[in-house]
Amino acid sequence: MNKGVVILAHGSRAIAWEANQLVVKIVEMYKVKTGNKNVKPAYMNSKSGGPSLEDAVTELVKEGLTEIIVAPWFLTDGLHIREDIPEIISALEEKYPQAKITLAKVLGADERIVDILIDRIEEAK
Amino acid sequence: MNKGVVILAHGSRAIAWEANQLVVKIVEMYKVKTGNKNVKPAYMNSKSGGPSLEDAVTELVKEGLTEIIVAPWFLTDGLHIREDIPEIISALEEKYPQAKITLAKVLGADERIVDILIDRIEEAK
Known part of the structure; x- marks a missing residue:
């Protein structure tokens, strides 16, 4: 069985809900690329109007996932x-002792981020 | 002559200064990849302790750049x-009428972001 994955966005204030929808698109792209269907978006900012990290982990646990990766x-x-x-992850592990929840690293100083910036700067000229 | 580029980070509160240094690394990687030396980091969050967008644009204008791309x-x-x-960009264009300042698009729902997430999730297993 695949592991559960939460793709965790910062989230923005409610006025920019379209900005918050982008992580839903990222989740869909991730599902298509990996074939893993056990993937949910979540938001740190409670004003974003979307599910919290607690909500997303709880759903995956209820669906029977016992290994969950939180990818920021x-x-x-x-x-x-x-x-x-x-x-939050410590509290969730106490609440759901059957689940192992691992925090992945951030995107970081990856060459591919620089490549995207090069494209955006080129497009802006 | 190359255009001036500001790579603009959100910036974090002062305690996480190492997190703020990452954009400096991104700027260095961008310079190496493109050969453009007229590139400066800047931070939206004034508590980050780094240069603001105003600071970075002012430096580029003083160095003689007349076309500046702000890449978020x-x-x-x-x-x-x-x-x-x-x-901020409108105010800077009023202050420096000799400079054309263009805002590039955000990184967005790019396939390469999804590829990085796949790697981070794989590394976390």
């Missing part, structure tokens, strides 16, 4: 990644 | 991209 759709590891998210 | 190192277009940054 974040460029860099600020305070959410260093403090808030590990605390 | 942002995954999605929340309110900073839709409202705050265009306002």
Whole structure:
């Protein structure tokens, strides 16, 4: 069985709901590329109007997943990644002792990010 | 002459200064890949401790650049991209009428972002 995956967005204030929808598109692209259907989006910002990390993990646990990877759709590891998210994951592991929940690394200084920036800058000229 | 480029990070609160340094690495990678030396990092969050968009554009204008692309190192277009940054750019164009300042698009739902997420999730297993 595939592992469960939560793709975790920062999330934006409600006025920019279209901005928040982008992670849903990323989740769909991930499902198509990997064939894993056990993938859910979640948002750190409660004002975003979307499901929280707790909501997404709870759904995966209810669907019977026992290994869950939380993948931050974040460029860099600020305070959410260093403090808030590990605390939420610890609480979820206490709540669901049958589940192993692992936090993946952020996107980081990856060559492919630089390649996308090169394209965006080229397109803007 | 190359155009000036500002790679604009969201920026994090001061405690996570290492997180803020990542955009400096992205700028270095961009310079190496493109050969353009007229590239500066900037931060939206004034608590990040780094140069602001105003600081970076002012430096490029003082160095004689008249065409400047502001490339947001942002995954999605929340309110900073839709409202705050265009306002700052308009004010800078009034201040420096010799400069044309263009805002590039965000990274967005790019296949390469999904490929990086696939790697991060694989590494976390």
